[in-house]
Amino acid sequence: MLATSPEHAVELLDRAFNDCDIDTVMDFYEDEAVIVTEPGRTVRGRTQLRSFFERAMKSHASARQLKTRVFEADGVALFLSRWALERRDSNGGVSTREFVATTVFREQPGGGWKVLIDNSLGPLVLDA
Numbered sequence: 001m002l003a004t005s006p007e008h009a010v011e012l013l014d015r016a017f018n019d020c021d022i023d024t025v026m027d028f029y030e031d032e033a034v035i036v037t038e039p040g041r042t043v044r045g046r047t048q049l050r051s052f053f054e055r056a057m058k059s060h061a062s063a064r065q066l067k068t069r070v071f072e073a074d075g076v077a078l079f080l081s082r083w084a085l086e087r088r089d090s091n092g093g094v095s096t097r098e099f100v101a102t103t104v105f106r107e108q109p110g111g112g113w114k115v116l117i118d119n120s121l122g123p124l125v126l127d128a
Contacts, residue, residue: 001024002111002112003028003112003113003114004112004113005070005113006070006072006077006079006103006105006113007068007070007079008113009028009105009112009113009114009115010065010068010079010081010103011065012024012028013025013028013115014063014064014065016028017053017056017057017062017063018062018063020057020060022050022053022054022057025053026046026049026050026053028114028115029046029049029114029115029118030106030114030115030116031045031046032044032045033045033049033114033115033116033117033118034116034117034118035049035052035118035119035120036118036119036120036121036125037052038121039121039124039125039126039127039128040125040128041128059087060087060088061085061086061087062085062086063083063084063085063086064083064084064086065081065082065083066081066082066083066084066098067081067082068080068081068082069081075106075107076104076105076106076107077104077105077106077107077113078102078103078104078105079101079102079103079104079105080100080101080102080103081100081101081103082098082099082100082101083098083099083100083101083120084096084097084098084099085097085098085099099120099121099122099124100122100123101118101119101120101121101122102119102122103115103117103118103119103120104116104117104118
């Protein structure tokens with residue numbers, strides 16, 4: 001499915017992540033995309049991204065956008081968001097953590113939007 005805007009891409013991406021649909025998640029990332037996985041660490045390219053998402057999905061985490069804002073110019077968009085990550089532990093308890101993300105999207109030649117740089121940790125990367 002083609003995302004008609006960066007906001008639409010995030011909506012579809014979050015839904016696929018929460019449903020543990022790795023193939024659909026991967027469809028929203030460019031082939032050489034970069035993801036910040038923790039301060040000071042990144043993964044790059046389809047193989048590393050798939051491995052990262054497979055591990056994240058095994059934890060049965062779910063993502064939810066709380067507030068978003070997009071700035072777009074010439075087919076490139078900066079997506080800013082405050083979002084929540086919920087995880088279930090083995091006892092059925094739920095922990096929630098909030099983050100501020102900065103994500104760069106690029107409009108694709110055939111239509112739609114894909115992630116080029118995904119920094120779901122936002123300013124926390126400055127602590128590396």
